[in-house]
Amino acid sequence: MTVNGTQVTRNVPPRQHLVDFLREELGLTGSHLGCEHGVCGACTIRVNGEIVRGCLMLAVQANGCRVDTIEGLSDSKELEKLQGAFHRRNALQCGFCTPGMLMAAQDLIRSGKKATREEIRAHISGNYCRCTGYHAIVDAIEEVIKTEVTHG
Amino acid sequence: MKAPSFAYAKPRSLAEAFDLLERPGAKILAGGQSLIPSLNLRLSSPELLVDITALKGLSEVEVKDGTVRVGALCTHAALERSEEVRKHLPLVAEAVSHIAHPAIRNRGTLGGSLALADPAAELPACALALEAVLIISSRKGERRVKAADFFKGLFETDLKPAEILVGVEFPKADKSVFLELTRRQGDYAIVGLAAVVKKAERRLAFFGIGGKPILLKPRSLEEAKASLPTPDADLYHSSATKLHLAKVLLDRVWNRL
Numbered sequence: 326m327t328v329n330g331t332q333v334t335r336n337v338p339p340r341q342h343l344v345d346f347l348r349e350e351l352g353l354t355g356s357h358l359g360c361e362h363g364v365c366g367a368c369t370i371r372v373n374g375e376i377v378r379g380c381l382m383l384a385v386q387a388n389g390c391r392v393d394t395i396e397g398l399s400d401s402k403e404l405e406k407l408q409g410a411f412h413r414r415n416a417l418q419c420g421f422c423t424p425g426m427l428m429a430a431q432d433l434i435r436s437g438k439k440a441t442r443e444e445i446r447a448h449i450s451g452n453y454c455r456c457t458g459y460h461a462i463v464d465a466i467e468e469v470i471k472t473e474v475t476h477g
Numbered sequence: 478m479k480a481p482s483f484a485y486a487k488p489r490s491l492a493e494a495f496d497l498l499e500r501p502g503a504k505i506l507a508g509g510q511s512l513i514p515s516l517n518l519r520l521s522s523p524e525l526l527v528d529i530t531a532l533k534g535l536s537e538v539e540v541k542d543g544t545v546r547v548g549a550l551c552t553h554a555a556l557e558r559s560e561e562v563r564k565h566l567p568l569v570a571e572a573v574s575h576i577a578h579p580a581i582r583n584r585g586t587l588g589g590s591l592a593l594a595d596p597a598a599e600l601p602a603c604a605l606a607l608e609a610v611l612i613i614s615s616r617k618g619e620r621r622v623k624a625a626d627f628f629k630g631l632f633e634t635d636l637k638p639a640e641i642l643v644g645v646e647f648p649k650a651d652k653s654v655f656l657e658l659t660r661r662q663g664d665y666a667i668v669g670l671a672a673v674v675k676k677a678e679r680r681l682a683f684f685g686i687g688g689k690p691i692l693l694k695p696r697s698l699e700e701a702k703a704s705l706p707t708p709d710a711d712l713y714h715s716s717a718t719k720l721h722l723a724k725v726l727l728d729r730v731w732n733r734l
Contacts, residue, residue: 339485339526340516361478362514363581375554375583381513382584385485386528432579450662451578 326387328353329397337384344368344379346387347394355395355424359453366452369425370394376432395424404431406473410465418456426452430466440470480516487528491641495616497527498639505529505641507550510577510585511593535588535643540565545647549588554579556587568607568653568671572599575655578663588642591627594634594689597665597711599657601628602690606671606682609647615640631688650675654733656726657685660713667714670726674734681730685711686719698731 326333328351335350342361347353347370359365361380368379371393398404404427410416417423426449433440433448440448445466446459454462485506488494497503502524506512515521529535535548538559545565547556553573556562563570576582576590576599590600591611604611604624611622613636627635636642650673657669666685673680681693681701686708695701705727708719 338482340480340482342479342513342517345479362517363510363577366578366580369580376580377584378510378580380517381510381581383485383509383513386509386530388487429580447662448579451580 326390326392328392329394329400339383339385341384342380343372343377343382343384343387343392344370346384347379347392350384353394353396355399357421357424359421364451364453365422365425366429366449367422367425369428369452371398371428371432376428395428398428398431406469407431407434407465410468411462414461414465414468416457416461416465417454422452422454422456426454426462430462430469433466434469434473442467445470478517478519480513481519481522483516483523484525485528486525487531489531491532491614491643492616494527494529494532494641495639497525498641500525503527505592507589507592508552508584508586509589510581511589511595529641538562543649545649546644547587547647548644549586549591549642551587553577553582553585553587553590557582565649566607566647568650568655568673569600569603569647571653571655572603572671575599575657575659575663575666575669581663587645591645592634592636592642594628594632595665596631596688596690597667597669597685599655599666599669599671599684602669602671602682602684603655604645604647605690605692606653606673606680607647607650608675608680609645611642612644612646613640614643619643621646625692628689633689648675650680652734654730656730658722658726667711668708668719668722668726670723670730672730672734679734681727683723683726686723698727701727701731 357367359367363378363381370379429452504523506526506528535550537548539546553576557573609624652674654672657666668685671682682690684690710716
């Protein structure tokens with residue numbers, strides 16, 4: 326598979342989740358592991374351009390796929406504006422949910438849709454944050470959508 | 478938790494998949510959005526996962542003579558994006574937006590949802606309301622089963638070992654409405670209702686109230702309310718609450734049909 330643009334070849338046990346493979350084999354610990362059954366969204370990553378749960382996909386299923394993680398999107402500066410807005414708006418406290426939250430938010434921004442606050446909430450509904458109460462997160466995403474998306 | 482150990486195979490043809498499914502402890506893996514959580518929670522311990530996602534021709538949407546044929550591997554996200562589904566199967570288009578969250582809809586499949594037959598899931602009720610026909614393939618050939626005969630009970634369907642659900646034919650309806658009540662966006666429904674009108678007949682498929690979706694074909698709102706079965710309680714909602722909420726949905730849906 327290709328991870329953040331780099332070709333990676335490994336033998337993996339079938340039971341290994343993609344997020345564990347990224348964290349333990351490749352040291353990419355930005356994708357977090359929360360509930361391990363698809364509820365919390367902390368492990369959200371991108372596979373072939375679409376966001377998925379890293380804990381609900383086996384590493385072996387990603388054979389031949391393009392995988393992008395928070396590290397890749399951060400290094401490529403794709404998330405620069407979103408990261409800036411999260412920082413300014415205080416849209417994180419402990420930071421555990423933040424990588425997954427950014428991946429889900431960026432997915433919405435990339436869709437080019439001029440999403441309303443309600444649509445933003447729906448799009449991040451699968452990402453739990455136990456600190457902020459979501460208000461500041463929605464503020465930050467809305468700020469980027471307002472400045473980034475000119476069509477919709 | 479981590480999943481228990483299992484072997485994994487990814488067949489390239491149906492014939493190869495049938496061979497693999499005959500091995501002891503074999504289980505089909507499609508989108509994995511229900512199977513993998515159940516492995517992680519150690520509720521399931523198959524010996525071999527047969528990943529059917531490399532099988533060709535099982536994810537198309539095709540419109541023909543008043544029916545829409547959808548491949549079993551079509552993801553919820555693909556159903557949501559499909560112009561054809563929105564135009565010819567608005568019920569399904571509305572329903573999929575209620576299934577979990579975008580990251581899960583990107584992998585979860587139509588066939589997986591129907592084959593699992595979760596009593597609170599959206600798509601089994603849609604299939605029942607629309608009188609869908611499920612196409613099941615095995616080494617012996619193909620057989621077709623009506624949705625009403627496919628769902629047998631709690632997580633129980635007409636699928637036999639070594640059979641694969643390959644597609645679904647949805648007849649178009651004249652009118653449809655989909656509603657569900659949840660505590661949070663994306664949760665399984667407390668109670669839901671997939672309602673259609675076909676040739677002046679109202680077909681109401683309730684889900685979340687019993688072991689499988691329940692179909693009513695009432696002539697009046699009063700008849701519909703009176704014929705609702707006593708719902709099964711779940712961990713958080715009593716039977717009385719569910720019955721009340723089912724009636725709330727009926728009130729909301731009835732005049733929109």
